[in-house]
Amino acid sequence: MTVGTSESRAGLAPVRITLDNGIVCLSKQTRTTPAVAINLAVRAGSICDPAATPGATWLLSRTIDRGTLTRSADAIAEDLDGRGITLTVSVTRHLFSLVCTCLAEDFDPVLALLGDIVMSPALSETEIAIRKGEVITAIRQDDDNPAVRASESLMALLYHDGHPYGRRTKGSIDVVESLTRDHLARLHAARFAPSQLTAVIVGDVDPARAGEVVSTVFGEWRRPEPPAVTVAAPVQAADRRRLVIPMMNKAQADIAYGFTTIRRTDPAYYAFWLMNNALGQYSIGGRLGDSIRERQGMAYYVSSALDANVAEGPLAIRAGVSPANVDRAVASIDEELRTLRHDGLAAKELDESRQYLIGSMPRALETNAGIANFLQVAELFGLGLDYDVRLPGLLRAVTLDDANAAARQAVDPDRATVVIAGPYQEGPRD
Amino acid sequence: MTETTLDNGLKVLIREEHAAPLASVWCWYKVGSKDEGPGLTGVSHWCEHMNFKGTERIPRDQVKGIIEQFGGSWNGYTWIDQTTYLETATRDALDRMLFIESQRMASCLYHPDDCESERTVIISELQGGENDPDQLLDQELTATAFKAHPYRHPTIGWLSDLETMTRDDLYGYYRRYYVPNNATLVIVGDVETDEALRRVTHHFGGIAPGPAIARLATVEPEQTGERRLTLRKEGTAGYLKVAYHAPGVAHPQFFPLLILDAVLTGAKGLNLWASFRVPPPQRSTRLYRALVERGLASNVSGSLLPTSDPFLFTLSATATEGESLASVEAVLLEELDRARREGVTAAELAKAKAQLKARLVFDGDSVTNIAHQLGYFETIATATLFLNAPAAIAAVTLDEVAAAARAVLTDANRTIGWFDPLPVREQRPADEVAQ
Numbered sequence: 001m002t003v004g005t006s007e008s009r010a011g012l013a014p015v016r017i018t019l020d021n022g023i024v025c026l027s028k029q030t031r032t033t034p035a036v037a038i039n040l041a042v043r044a045g046s047i048c049d050p051a052a053t054p055g056a057t058w059l060l061s062r063t064i065d066r067g068t069l070t071r072s073a074d075a076i077a078e079d080l081d082g083r084g085i086t087l088t089v090s091v092t093r094h095l096f097s098l099v100c101t102c103l104a105e106d107f108d109p110v111l112a113l114l115g116d117i118v119m120s121p122a123l124s125e126t127e128i129a130i131r132k133g134e135v136i137t138a139i140r141q142d143d144d145n146p147a148v149r150a151s152e153s154l155m156a157l158l159y160h161d162g163h164p165y166g167r168r169t170k171g172s173i174d175v176v177e178s179l180t181r182d183h184l185a186r187l188h189a190a191r192f193a194p195s196q197l198t199a200v201i202v203g204d205v206d207p208a209r210a211g212e213v214v215s216t217v218f219g220e221w222r223r224p225e226p227p228a229v230t231v232a233a234p235v236q237a238a239d240r241r242r243l244v245i246p247m248m249n250k251a252q253a254d255i256a257y258g259f260t261t262i263r264r265t266d267p268a269y270y271a272f273w274l275m276n277n278a279l280g281q282y283s284i285g286g287r288l289g290d291s292i293r294e295r296q297g298m299a300y301y302v303s304s305a306l307d308a309n310v311a312e313g314p315l316a317i318r319a320g321v322s323p324a325n326v327d328r329a330v331a332s333i334d335e336e337l338r339t340l341r342h343d344g345l346a347a348k349e350l351d352e353s354r355q356y357l358i359g360s361m362p363r364a365l366e367t368n369a370g371i372a373n374f375l376q377v378a379e380l381f382g383l384g385l386d387y388d389v390r391l392p393g394l395l396r397a398v399t400l401d402d403a404n405a406a407a408r409q410a411v412d413p414d415r416a417t418v419v420i421a422g423p424y425q426e427g428p429r430d
Numbered sequence: 431m432t433e434t435t436l437d438n439g440l441k442v443l444i445r446e447e448h449a450a451p452l453a454s455v456w457c458w459y460k461v462g463s464k465d466e467g468p469g470l471t472g473v474s475h476w477c478e479h480m481n482f483k484g485t486e487r488i489p490r491d492q493v494k495g496i497i498e499q500f501g502g503s504w505n506g507y508t509w510i511d512q513t514t515y516l517e518t519a520t521r522d523a524l525d526r527m528l529f530i531e532s533q534r535m536a537s538c539l540y541h542p543d544d545c546e547s548e549r550t551v552i553i554s555e556l557q558g559g560e561n562d563p564d565q566l567l568d569q570e571l572t573a574t575a576f577k578a579h580p581y582r583h584p585t586i587g588w589l590s591d592l593e594t595m596t597r598d599d600l601y602g603y604y605r606r607y608y609v610p611n612n613a614t615l616v617i618v619g620d621v622e623t624d625e626a627l628r629r630v631t632h633h634f635g636g637i638a639p640g641p642a643i644a645r646l647a648t649v650e651p652e653q654t655g656e657r658r659l660t661l662r663k664e665g666t667a668g669y670l671k672v673a674y675h676a677p678g679v680a681h682p683q684f685f686p687l688l689i690l691d692a693v694l695t696g697a698k699g700l701n702l703w704a705s706f707r708v709p710p711p712q713r714s715t716r717l718y719r720a721l722v723e724r725g726l727a728s729n730v731s732g733s734l735l736p737t738s739d740p741f742l743f744t745l746s747a748t749a750t751e752g753e754s755l756a757s758v759e760a761v762l763l764e765e766l767d768r769a770r771r772e773g774v775t776a777a778e779l780a781k782a783k784a785q786l787k788a789r790l791v792f793d794g795d796s797v798t799n800i801a802h803q804l805g806y807f808e809t810i811a812t813a814t815l816f817l818n819a820p821a822a823i824a825a826v827t828l829d830e831v832a833a834a835a836r837a838v839l840t841d842a843n844r845t846i847g848w849f850d851p852l853p854v855r856e857q858r859p860a861d862e863v864a865q
Contacts, residue, residue, distance in 0.1 A: 032449040033795050077713035082781050084697060084788025086711045101708075101792050130725045133750040137728035140666040140751055144854065146561055153859075245859045249664035252557035283494035290494075297547030300555035320558045322550065352495055359501020362520055366450045367795045422561075 011389040015207040022195035027210035036203030037368035044191035045094040047164040055171015062131040067122035104204040115217035150256035150421040193223035231311040245421040253422025258316035271402035277353040280304025344404035439611025453619030454518040454797040455527040458805040461607035472587015475508040485533035532633035571847035579650035609640030618801035657845040665851030668749035676743035679736035686834035692782035695732030699789030738810040770839040773832030
């Protein structure tokens with residue numbers, strides 16, 4: 001076991017240990033409430049879906065906590081429910097996560113239970129059949145949701161030709177119906193290994209004891225390191241694209257408008273982050289919110305989100321508008337982006353966003369769950385144990401030229417991909 | 431917690447929490463959609479929107495940034511009993527937050543152009559809600575369950591009222607309800623109580639009280655027979671809701687019913703603001719096992735929210751693809767009837783209490799959440815009721831749960847709603863076009 005701590009004792013200063021089998025444990029003691037947040041992340045997100053069975057990881061996430069080799073699904077349900085715990089199992093592109101908060105007095109048995117779930121799921125046929133029904137119903141609900149249709153279609157267009165970022169995380173009904181226990185067991189065996197697991201423990205527990213409990217639960221787990229899954233850089237759009245998904249049974253149209261951008265580890269990330277904050281986040285939706293919601297009254301929501309990831313992630317603008325306002329809203333987004341590219345941000349805007357992002361850190365790190373999430377992200381991208389201390393400096397180092405260069409690189413309306421889903425049909429266009 | 435009432439009637443609750451260098455300020459008004467008469471449905475919520483659009487001393491274009499410069503967040507919401515506004519930021523922003531809330535109470539502008547611009551924003555919000563069949567069914571179910579009490583209309587309002595309401599309607603409503611003697615100010619965080627109270631007095635002490643507010647006194651007549659509604663619209667999933675009239679938060683049967691809900695669908699706790707974040711622990715609950723574990727429903731949930739007047743205890747389920755709403759309903763009603771006849775077991779009671787105890791701890795994990803709870807309860811009942819909730823929950827007996835189940839879960843007291851989907855007419859996406 002190796003132990004690492006932040007050189008600076010300021011800030012969070014979490015304790016990081018690496019077990020002999022490769023598991024990383026990050027812990028941080030807080031005493032605000034007698035509770036502990038547990039955040040287990042396996043590097044086995046949806047990019048690990050076999051090419052023939054997209055959605056397999058999602059179904060595994062619905063099934064993994066429904067019984068282990070030594071505990072029935074009922075026993076797990078009783079154990080968690082009896083302690084007032086909700087275990088959230090989620091799948092992103094790169095991570096398969098199990099997250100919960102428990103009372104401090106329950107920490108040892110709860111971590112033991114989560115360890116059993118991660119290492120030895122039963123994946124029974126009965127459970128798989130029930131969960132398939134739930135997933136298929138959820139896919140059908142997504143199919144009837146304009147916001148989901150617009151977002152998923154945007155990703156499919158930005159990340160085409162089978163790129164893993166472009167696939168629906170839940171998969172398709174046909175694939176889900178075809179999945180068997182064997183598919184899930186093979187996927188688990190192939191991708192779940194100690195070298196892929198980061199356990200973050202934040203709350204009313206001493207870091208040394210947190211490490212001991214993690215070691216007790218996971219220390220004997222042995223599995224070879226899985227081969228890396230590489231994610232190719234997406235091909236940047238050369239032209240503007242537009243897709244309309246008519247859903248005439250709906251009342252409001254959803255617009256998803258976006259681009260591929262950069263990796264999270266790109267040195268330009270902080271310039272992109274600030275630029276995006278000013279464009280579509282600051283206060284109530286940044287420049288986009290000012291124009292489309294506040295000045296023109298066209299939308300209840302409009303914002304932009306930057307998701308720089310392991311590979312080049314998207315910058316997506318989303319808005320919900322009356323069908324009569326779709327064309328005007330898209331034109332307004334175009335105009336805002338052209339102005340941003342041509343004139344750049346004002347120094348005051350950049351400073352405001354910078355001050356906000358730095359100043360909001362105490363809020364982001366107020367709760368155990370917030371700290372745990374921050375540490376998990378820092379570990380995924382190798383940002384270091386003192387990332388919370390360095391982050392303000394990284395943001396302060398961004399110049400106006402940096403932010404404006406990010407805008408010119410990222411948001412070109414002539415290369416935008418635009419999806420409209422809702423009670424709207426394509427009319428004659430110029 | 432320190433409780434003070436200023437001379438103008440403003441109630442001030444302050445609680446010091448020094449774990450993080452933050453402070454949360456919430457200003458609560460006893461005005462919600464239940465205070466709206468015919469023709470003005472949605473006015474409370476619309477006023478909430480208008481109260482972010484500049485004041486006499488905060489120009490419209492400077493609203494943005496006042497709290498953000500302290501890294502803070504701000505927001506507001508309106509529901510049936512209340513309208514509230516919040517800021518959470520670093521502690522050095524306390525004075526700014528109090529200034530904003532004092533301006534919001536007394537000096538909002540309601541510029542006619544802003545009122546018109548916001549009309550379309552709110553209609554867009556309404557349409558966004560209608561996109562969701564579950565939300566649409568909930569709205570129709572509530573309107574059917576109540577025939578007299580103003581809880582019957584949605585907080586967002588009816589479309590025709592939103593299309594016709596005037597600036598004078600909005601401003602008149604604002605002036606009537608946004609007075610210190612109809613408000614509670616809550617401060618929680620890394621503050622010093624005496625100094626915080628001095629700053630409150632400085633910002634709010636000069637605001638004149640308003641006339642006493644006459645409240646609608648309508649009491650919903652007892653429901654004497656089951657009601658039903660079926661929505662048939664294009665959709666891809668069937669939704670079922672069963673709603674029973676249930677007592678308000680101050681009624682002795684509220685906490686026994688909270689236990690019953692925990693046994694049936696999982697313990698949600700009492701925090702409307704935080705409950706959106708984490709779903710309840712529910713896999714060992716009766717309805718989850720009867721519906722989800724048997725593959726009839728893809729999810730099930732219960733809702734018993736603390737309210738001022740009697741509202742609804744609502745059970746909801748989404749039919750699994752291929753399962754009929756009738757079969758989901760039959761099993762759900764069978765389980766509810768069993769609870770009415772037999773109550774709950776001692777083991778279930780003990781588990782529900784343990785769950786609720788944990789949820790109350792988890793829901794108090796931030797200054798924002800703590801401040802919300804104090805203000806929410808003070809607005810619908812008293813903050814003391816919230817502070818005493820752990821003891822009240824611990825004291826609930828099996829007999830009290832059984833009596834609450836017998837009183838509430840009767841056939842005559844329920845309204846059943848279906849969203850029965852019609853096939854979606856296929857509309858092929860327009861081909862992707864390069865422009």
